[in-house]
Each structure stands twice: as C-alpha cells, then as structure tokens.
Amino acid sequence: MRIIAAGLLLLMAAIFLVARHFEPSYPVLSYPIAFSEAAMVGGLADWFAVTALFRHPLGLPIPHTAIIPEKKNRIADNMAKFLQANFLTPDVVARRMRSFNLARAAGDFLIAPSGGGASRFRTGAGELLADILESLDPDRLGNQVRAGLKSQLDKVELSPLLGQALQSAIADKRHLPLLDNMIRWAGVALEQNEELVRDMVRQRANALVRWTGLDERLANSVLDGLYKLLAEILINPQHPLRLKVEEGLEKYAHALIYDAVTREKVEHLKHEIIDNPAVGNWWQGVWERMRLAMIDMARNPDGALSDHLGGTLSELGQALREDEQLQAQINRFARRTAVGLTSRHGGHIVQLVSETVRRWDARTISDRIEGAVGRDLQFIRINGTLVGGLVGLAIHIVDQLL
Known part of the structure; x- marks a missing residue:
C-alpha cells in the first residue's frame, strides 16, 4: 500500500x-x-x-x-485510564458477567468438548497431579503429613469417643459376636497349649501326688473343667461369667466417658503410641506407598483414576448444564469474584499496561x-x-x- x-x-x-x-x-x-x-x-x-x-x-x-x-x-497513561474507565469497572464487568452463563458453558464443555478436550483435560489433570507428587520431597512431605495427623489426634480426646462407641455397641448387642469369638479363641488356645497346662499342674503337685500318678488325672480334670466352662459360657447367654464380663464392659464404657482417671490413662496411652518412633516409621512407609501408587494411577490413561476422573467430570458437567440453581450459585460466585478482582486489582492491570508501553x-x-x-x-x-x-x-x- x-x-x-x-x-x-x-x-x-x-x-x-x-x-x-x-x-x-x-x-x-x-x-x-x-x-x-x-x-x-x-x-x-x-x-x-x-x-x-x-x-x-x-x-x-x-x-x-x-x-x-x-x-x-x-x-x-491515557490508554491505561481509558481501559480502566471503560472496561475495568465493576459495573461493566458485572453487566458482562450477568449476560454470560459461565456454569452452563463449563458444563457443555465437560460433557461434549470439541476436539477431544475432555480427554486432554483429564490427561493433563493426571499429569499435573503426578508431577506435583513427584516434585515434592517424600521425606519432608511424609513428616508434614505425620505432623498434621499428630496435631489433629492431639486435639481429639479419644476416651469419650471410645466410651460412646462401646456403649452403642453394647446397646445394639453388637458386642456379642466379638465376645463369642473371644471365647472360641480361648478354647482353641487352650487346646493348642494342653501340654503347657499339664506341665504347670505337674510342677505344682507334690512328690506324693506325682508318685501315685494323680497329677495326670488332676491335669486332665483341670483341662476338662476349663473346656466345660468355656462351652457353657458360649451356649448360655445368661451364664454368670458372661454377664459379669458384660457388666465389666458397661462399667468400663461409663468410665471412659465420665471417669477422669480412666480418661487420663487413655490419653497418656494415645500420646505414647503417637510418639513411638516405630509408629512414625510405619506411617512413613504407608505414605510413600500411597504416593507411588497415586503417581502410577495418575500417569496411566486407562487406569481407574483416569476413568474415575472422567466420570466425575461428566457428572459435574451434567449437573452444571441441568441444575439451574447450581448455575445461579456458580455464576453469582464468578460474577462477584470478577467484580472483586476488578475493584481490587483493576488499577494494577492498567498500571501494567502503562508501564509496559512506557518501557517500549x-x-x-x-x-x-x-x-x-x-x-x-x-x-x-x-x-x-x-x-x-x-x-x-x-x-x-x-x-x-x-
């Protein structure tokens, strides 16, 4: 030209x-x-x-x-003032945002994006998550997570929670299967250690009893009595020993909630377990295995995490497209956020324009x-x-x- x-x-x-x-x-x-x-x-x-x-x-x-x-x-300077006066004002931004359904547009993209956008979005999100997990120092992050977990456990008093859980289990009879299993376990343990019981009886019997051979009969009687006792406790819901155990559980549940000494003991035991180095090492290993597993799942495009993320995005898109109340809430939040950013940072934006032009x-x-x-x-x-x-x-x- x-x-x-x-x-x-x-x-x-x-x-x-x-x-x-x-x-x-x-x-x-x-x-x-x-x-x-x-x-x-x-x-x-x-x-x-x-x-x-x-x-x-x-x-x-x-x-x-x-x-x-x-x-x-x-x-x-005039260009910056023009932008601020005509574009970066709360009224202009609010009016433009009010005429644009941001939530529905996002829902349409998540459900049926053009050019395979959902796949790229899902893959990009997985790669981003994997990169973040790999960039973090495993030892430092594990220590931070452990410290955060310890801090939260320190704030929680376990004794009342345990007491309430035990009371609820007793009221709903959920403790009975556990009690029956303990009785059966005691019978199995007794059967596996019969010789130990016999040796204990022989060692405590005097020489006359051992000479007459009554120690063997005495040991058999003791074993038979124990087996009979366990069987009676197991089949009889009203057995005195069973009732005594249940009464003890109720008292202990009450003590966990209301007894200061019991609550202090539980808290002391909790702190001992938390502060134990073995527990810290165990948690460090658990966290590292979790981190590596999450990295593998995030990098696998056909894995469960990718499928779950894709399904979640589709469900979110469906909700954004069909739920008008959700749309109104998100659009209102986006509009207020945009207006707030314009009010607080509009001057910085135009200042960037002005300073950039000045530097040319x-x-x-x-x-x-x-x-x-x-x-x-x-x-x-x-x-x-x-x-x-x-x-x-x-x-x-x-x-x-x-």
Missing part, C-alpha cells in the same frame, strides 16, 4: 509535467494540470500528516512531528501502532491524492466559468 500511494503521487507529478509541456499547443490540458497539481498537494499533505504521527518527515525535526514517539508516556522505545511503539492501523494509513494518502485532485479540478472549472 505504501508503494501504491507513492506510485499514485509520482503518477500525478508525471501527468503535471507532461500536461504543462503540451499546454501551449493544447489549452484543454489546463484541466489535467489543475487536477494533478492539486492531487500532488493533497498527497504530499497527507503523506506529511501520516508520517508526522510516527516519525520526523525526511528526518527533519519539524515542530509537532513524531507525535507518538514524543508523547508515548502520555499515550500510555520510540521505534517499537511507532512500528506497533503503525502496524496495528495497517493499510488504512496508506488509504489516507491515496484518498488525499484523489480528493485533492478533484477539489483542484472543481476550483479550476469554477474559475474558468467565472
């Missing part, structure tokens, strides 16, 4: 010279002379005006030229603005040439008529 504008100006100069040369022989050429002469004036004037915006014409320091480079700081050198800002306006600047020169020529021709015609 620069070449066309300059070529048109040169064409007008050529017409002017040729017409002036032949005008004595052909008086009618006065009209092309008037047209081309005015066209050159108009083209040159508009070339000067366009050039003066961005640089000194012909490199001459003519006053009020190179306006944009000379005034770039003021332009930067004169050549850069001239080239960028000239490039942004583009071909229209050269159309100004072309229009100036043609309009100037037409005005000059019109003046010449009026002059001839008068």
